[in-house]
Amino acid sequence: EVQLVESGGGLVQPGGSLRLSCAASGFTFSSYEMNWVRQAPGKGLEWVSYISSSGSTIYYADSVKGRFTISRDNAKNSLYLQMNSLRAEDTAVYYCARDGGGTASSDYWGQGTLVTVSS
Amino acid sequence: EIVLTQSPATLSLSPGERATLSCRASQSVSSYLAWYQQKPGQAPRLLIYDASNRATGIPARFSGSGSGTDFTLTISSLEPEDFAVYYCQQRSNWPPGYTFGQGTKLEIK
Numbered sequence: 001e002v003q004l005v006e007s008g009g010g011l012v013q014p015g016g017s018l019r020l021s022c023a024a025s026g027f028t029f030s031s032y033e034m035n036w037v038r039q040a041p042g043k044g045l046e047w048v049s050y051i052s053s054s055g056s057t058i059y060y061a062d063s064v065k066g067r068f069t070i071s072r073d074n075a076k077n078s079l080y081l082q083m084n085s086l087r088a089e090d091t092a093v094y095y096c097a098r099d100g101g102g103t104a105s106s107d108y109w110g111q112g113t114l115v116t117v118s119s
Numbered sequence: 120e121i122v123l124t125q126s127p128a129t130l131s132l133s134p135g136e137r138a139t140l141s142c143r144a145s146q147s148v149s150s151y152l153a154w155y156q157q158k159p160g161q162a163p164r165l166l167i168y169d170a171s172n173r174a175t176g177i178p179a180r181f182s183g184s185g186s187g188t189d190f191t192l193t194i195s196s197l198e199p200e201d202f203a204v205y206y207c208q209q210r211s212n213w214p215p216g217y218t219f220g221q222g223t224k225l226e227i228k
Binding site: 095105 | 153218
């Protein structure tokens, strides 16, 4: 069974940093592209970042470029999101999602981890 | 940047009725469009990929159609568990990344 479990969310002050993790199981993690997607309270879905299966190709949404860093450790079946210079508008539930293998969609999602940026 | 516009914002229907949700892209996305269902407090669930292919385990009452700029998600006969928010999503090569529509809330009438 495919499972994605996010962790690392919490309350952080504006300007602070947080590192999110996503533990993957039930599939060959190193073969799949991965994404982070977030959802502000009561709002819609916003794509945050993409990483290829090897980690060699990375993309970011303009809203987080220069502040967030996506990475992965295929030996540990884990995906990460380092978030620096956090702002109030970064407050959201952050989901990791598996790319559906060439389908331009995300076929499995974690349950999400809440990040709250507030003083 | 490609913008996805979903309509209507809210759709009020009764169980057993047919639901038709629309997603329009600001420029052609070929058939690279997906649909997701999200219920309160839950992660999104993939329903349709590549415009018309049902994801694993998705009931046959869900169908997708369209190509280019106009896409439709149809639920042939609404079940009580279908009332949720639906999002369309596309993946673009330039600028690289994903875009979601703003969502359609399907509510019980």
